Amino acid sequence: MSPKMSKTFRLMPNLAHFLHPRTSSCHLINVNVTACARTIIRLTHSVQLNSNGMLLSCYTTCFKRSNSTDNKDVSNLEKGKSESTKAYLNELGFDTKRIEDRSPTTMKQNLNQIQNSIHFFRNLNLDDEAIQSIVSRQPMLLSRSLDHLKEHVDLLKKYSLTNEQVCHVISRAPRFFSVPVETIKGNVRYAEKLQVSMKKIAIILYYYPSTFSRKRNGVEAVCILIIDILKAHYPMDEEIERKMLRSMFMSSPKVFIRSPGEIVRNIAFLVSLGFTDKALYTVVRYCPETLRVYPHYIQAKFDFVQNLFSLDETDTATLITRYPKFINFQPHVLQAKADMLQEVGFTLQQIQQQPRVFSFSVDTLNRRYKALKEAGYEFKNLRVLTMSEREIKNEVKNLESSTVVE
Template identity: 25%
Template sequence: MELCFHLTVGPVGLTDGPVGAAMTPMALQRSSGPIPVQFASAVFPRRVCNDAPNSSESKVPVNPENESLLENLSLMGVDVKMARQRQPGVLRKVFTNEQGVAEFLQGKGASLKVIASIISRYPRAITRSIDHLEQRWTLWRSIFKTDDEIVSILARSPESFFRTSDNENLVKNIHFLISLGLNNKDLHRLLTTAPRTFSNSLELNMQMVDLLEDICAELGGQNPKQFVKSVISRNLYILIRSTKRVKTNISILRGSLKLKDSELLALIEGHGADILDLSNEYLKKNLTNLQQKLASLGCKNTDMKKLIINYPMILYIGSDTLNSKLDCLLKGGITVQQILEKPKVLDYSTQNITERLEELHRLNYDFQKNGINILDSSRKRFSAKLEKLVRFAASEL
């Protein structure tokens, strides 16, 4: 069931006007009430300020770590050592809101273990006010169906929610992505898979979209907006990559494959969108290896070009792994031409391919006569086909 995105969300409202006006200034609040029972042992008096030292006293180090905060975090199950490595400045703050953040997340269904993990990996979370958290949660809930979905993302990627205190930027990003033709289902996938997209500055996201539109126009595309939507829908990480990486990958593909503009456009807009996500060096290395390997098997550059157009994910497979899979198939009696025609067989691990070949060889399966479609099937379907072959072989005896 697809969610319907409403342009008015709670107190912060997804309106065209300034959001800041609808938000109260962020102010850290030290709870005066008791921490919930689970955290009761973690309550320590917090030193808010110190009396000025006498001139005769030794000089106190500037901004020492807040000892009561460290004790509180330890009793909450937070990995203080990890927190210190991630964001050491947080542990020197006098005012923090670990109690309020914990209570807030518990109220949304997060377990104590998840809360401790979130703070361990992203300590800055305890500097956020309850007002800010409520506003941000409301915005996320305009996209997700349940609080549990948000909690699961925070457990995996706490920085996606706590990284910025700029809720107005989040609203702007949501508006911007909707303006590209993305719907609630698309936004849900983006937040689930690449949540940092929404904590990027609006300007950064706009730079990537501008680049994609320029690429579309340069390659002769007639609908830049649709091109951008297609690329983002197929490559959910594209907006958190650098424009330099994307531009360089386009140049590498064009130079290595000698593609026509229309071919390159179709590749990027289609199943090849993920190629833009690869690091430049990884892409170059895999292209070079593929070219050399195919050449050693008697293939031409046109074969490589056709292979990548039909199965662009081959460029995601590391050089050693790809060579191992190809060698395994060739040793098992599969021809290179059969691999070129059915490249999806390379989706499976070398071990999986080896086991299937061994089972089929025991039944004297003829790949030249029957083809290799049987190798490109789920475990369940392969087992069912194998069972039929066994029954057929038995009936021939």
């Protein structure tokens, strides 16, 4: 047999074993590898051999598990940090249970971070009682970075708010300081786009800061929604749109905190009362509160006007369109003004012809009426009572001068 043939025959038995294994066995080898301080990886090697010890298959399985000992150490470390923070805040008089309930992660912050935040508030001239009140309502402020807090203060001061006013804002609206500053800046930029003056923006930041912090691009979204709905009733060009939104924003900034659903609901309710086309535009522009209050408040004012002047629904909507601010007053306030005017001799018809008279308080109406009456003014209607203070003083002066000459 040739050497080449001999080699072939020697290989055949081995091939036969692979093709027809009679028996097999499996050997498992486990190896533990520590990947990091917190994790252990177990590699299991499975080897399958035939009865002659020849390799049939081999594969590796990987199991990963956490190192329970290290996890326990980490847990103890976090618990220690939490206890240190809790002890520090308790010593200062904070309600730590309330903080834990409202923001559990705050208690796990580094103690230095908590201390730095409190020092930051103290540097604004906030006393510990005020800080405790702020934190109880917005605990996460303790975990905000100093850069985050400083950005909010710098923004307020950019609009000329004093340190005292900044403290007033954070005391009344701590959530303002918890949102990203870019959310606030974006809403402020849109107000500037509407040509709202810096002075007016400063006033809104001071009295109604949540207008700018409630939602990212929230002011713009509400403006677009209002315009889209109103344009279906009353065509407007861009200049009219901007003037209307600017007027609304300056007179009733809280409207721009409302959700789209609330805006849609209130406009639909106004339409159901008969305010359509230009009337709808007029009411929304000159009494933006109609988009903020609940429908039943609008209904109460509508019913009062209707009953006071004995009008049908169409005439009631027409009268309110002439003076949309009817919606701003409570019925009992409107009734007191109507009663006073009737007591001095004016009829309901005269009052209806000058609805703007409801803008003035009972005391102001009384004072103006008496001054004019004593000077000899002959009332034919109520228009004179709606004039400016200077115009009324000039009228009284002229009447008194003419009386002296005579």
